[in-house]
Amino acid sequence: MKIEQIYTGCLAQGAYYITSNGEAAIIDPLRETAPYINRLQKDGVKLKYIFETHFHADFVSGHVDLSKTTGAPIVYGPNAACGFDCISAKDGELFKLGDITIKVLHTPGHTLESSTFLLKDETGKDYCIFSGDTLFLGDVGRPDLAQKAANMTKEELAGMLYDSLMNKIMPLADDVIVYPAHGAGSACGKNMMKETVDSLGNQKRINYALNQPDKAAFVKAVTDGLLPPPAYFGLNVAMNKKGYESFDSVLKRGLHALTPDEFEAAADGSGAFILDTRDSAAFYKGFVPQSVNIGLNGDFAPWAGALMADVKHPLLLVTEEGKEAETVTRLSRVGFDNILGYLKGGFAAWLQAGKEADVVDQIATADFAREVNLSQDKVIDIRTEAEYAAEHVQDAYNRPLAYINDWIKDIDPKEHFFMYCGSGYRSMIAASILEARGYRNFTEVAGGFKAISNAAVPKTNFVCQSKVMKAE
Structure with missing residues (x-):
C-alpha cells in the first residue's frame, strides 16, 4: 500500500493517490488529469475508484474528465445527486482496493453529502482518514456554504457537523492519520494549520473545535468570525455537481494566440476581462489599459475567483511568454473556462505595435x-x-x-x-x-x-x- 498526498499550494488543496496490489484510487483530484493518467501508466496500475469527499466550492475537481478517460466510477457519500454517472454510497459501505479497504463515513455538516473515507490496511486495522472538509488540521469545515442548498441555517449545519465529528471521527484511535482536503490559506476554514498531515490523537488535543464542552459551544465557536465566502464558490459547486466542459477543450481554446490588433479587437468586441498575470514589478511599469493584474507568483487562483467572481465571463490573457498554458490551467481549476486567447508576444509585442499603454504610480x-x-x-x-x-x-x-x-x-x-x-x-x-x-x-x-x-x-x-x- 502506498499513499501520496499531492498538495497544490496556491489552492491550499490536497489530492490523494493510493495504490495497492495493482489497483489505484484518487481522492479529490485537480481539474487537469494528465498528471494522474501519466502516473497510473508509469506505476502500471488500474484506476478503480475516484472518491470525492463532497461537492467542492473552492475548486473544480477533475473527477468527470478522469472518469471518462479511465472508466473508473466516481464515488460520493450519501445524498449526492450528480448530473453525471456516480455512485452515491451508503454510510458504512466498503470499497475494496487491492489488499486494503476504504469505508465510507457519512459526516454531513460542511455539506449534506460530505463524507470521510476511512482506509483500513491489509490487516483490517484503521490506518488513516481522508477527511475532506469535515476535519482540517486545527479547524473544521465552515458550516455556512451549504445553507441555501440544504435549506438550513449555518447553526443547524454546525450542529450536524458536531454530531458527525463526535459520532464518527472522535471514536477512532489516536494513531489514525488525518489527511485533510485543505491547509492554511484555504477559504473553506478559518483557523487551519500550515501542516498538511497529522495524527488524530494530536488533533483531539489541540484542535479548538474538538475541545468544546458541548454542542452549543461548538456551534458558537465554529460560526463566529466567518468571513463572507468568495462569490465564485457557488458556481464551482454547480460545475462539480452537474459536470463541465473537458479540460482539453478549455486549454485548446485558451491557447489561441492573438496579435496585438486581434487582441484589441477581441477586447473591444466581446467585453472581455483583460487579466495580466505578470509580476507586479513588471506590471506597474506598463500594461494594456483596463487590465487587472493578478500575478501567477502568488495566491493566483483564489484571488482570481474572489475578485472576478463570474466564471462564465470571457477572459483575455496577458502573460509572460511561456506561461500561457500554466495560466489557463490554473484558471480552469477555479472554473474560469471562457478564455478567448492570449496576447502573442506578451506586453512587449503590444508596445512594439505602437499601442497605448498605462502605468501605476x-x-x-x-x-x-x-x-x-x-x-x-x-x-x-x-x-x-x-x-x-x-x-x-x-x-x-x-x-x-x-x-x-x-x-x-x-x-x-x-x-x-x-x-x-x-x-x-x-x-x-x-x-x-x-x-x-x-x-x-x-x-x-x-x-x-x-x-x-x-x-x-x-x-x-x-x-x-x-x-x-x-x-x-
Whole structure:
C-alpha cells in the first residue's frame, strides 16, 4: 500500500493517490488529469475508484474528465445527486482496493453529502482518514456554504457537523492519520494549520473545535468570525455537481494566440476581462489599459475567483511568454473556462505595435518614509483586519482587498492617498482595479508593509474601529 498526498499550494488543496496490489484510487483530484493518467501508466496500475469527499466550492475537481478517460466510477457519500454517472454510497459501505479497504463515513455538516473515507490496511486495522472538509488540521469545515442548498441555517449545519465529528471521527484511535482536503490559506476554514498531515490523537488535543464542552459551544465557536465566502464558490459547486466542459477543450481554446490588433479587437468586441498575470514589478511599469493584474507568483487562483467572481465571463490573457498554458490551467481549476486567447508576444509585442499603454504610480519605501505626512496624507492599508490589527502605519485606514467592491465607491477621486499591502502583491491588484475603474488619485507603496516595517514611518497596533472597513 502506498499513499501520496499531492498538495497544490496556491489552492491550499490536497489530492490523494493510493495504490495497492495493482489497483489505484484518487481522492479529490485537480481539474487537469494528465498528471494522474501519466502516473497510473508509469506505476502500471488500474484506476478503480475516484472518491470525492463532497461537492467542492473552492475548486473544480477533475473527477468527470478522469472518469471518462479511465472508466473508473466516481464515488460520493450519501445524498449526492450528480448530473453525471456516480455512485452515491451508503454510510458504512466498503470499497475494496487491492489488499486494503476504504469505508465510507457519512459526516454531513460542511455539506449534506460530505463524507470521510476511512482506509483500513491489509490487516483490517484503521490506518488513516481522508477527511475532506469535515476535519482540517486545527479547524473544521465552515458550516455556512451549504445553507441555501440544504435549506438550513449555518447553526443547524454546525450542529450536524458536531454530531458527525463526535459520532464518527472522535471514536477512532489516536494513531489514525488525518489527511485533510485543505491547509492554511484555504477559504473553506478559518483557523487551519500550515501542516498538511497529522495524527488524530494530536488533533483531539489541540484542535479548538474538538475541545468544546458541548454542542452549543461548538456551534458558537465554529460560526463566529466567518468571513463572507468568495462569490465564485457557488458556481464551482454547480460545475462539480452537474459536470463541465473537458479540460482539453478549455486549454485548446485558451491557447489561441492573438496579435496585438486581434487582441484589441477581441477586447473591444466581446467585453472581455483583460487579466495580466505578470509580476507586479513588471506590471506597474506598463500594461494594456483596463487590465487587472493578478500575478501567477502568488495566491493566483483564489484571488482570481474572489475578485472576478463570474466564471462564465470571457477572459483575455496577458502573460509572460511561456506561461500561457500554466495560466489557463490554473484558471480552469477555479472554473474560469471562457478564455478567448492570449496576447502573442506578451506586453512587449503590444508596445512594439505602437499601442497605448498605462502605468501605476508607485513610490519606493524610502521615498514614502521621507514624503508622507501622516497628519495630512491619507494612507490605506488593504491587508486583512487581522494583519492590520497586529501593526500598521499610524492613522492608516483599513480597506481589505477582499472587500474592494464595497469600498471603492466611497473613494473621493479628488483626494490623493497612499496604498500598501503586505508585500506589494495585493496592492498591485487593487491598483489595477482602481485604474480600470477610472481612479488615478493614489500612489502604491513598493514592497508593502514588509518594507515599511523597516522604515522610519510611525506605526501602531491600536485598532480604531472607525477606520476598519467591514463587509456589508
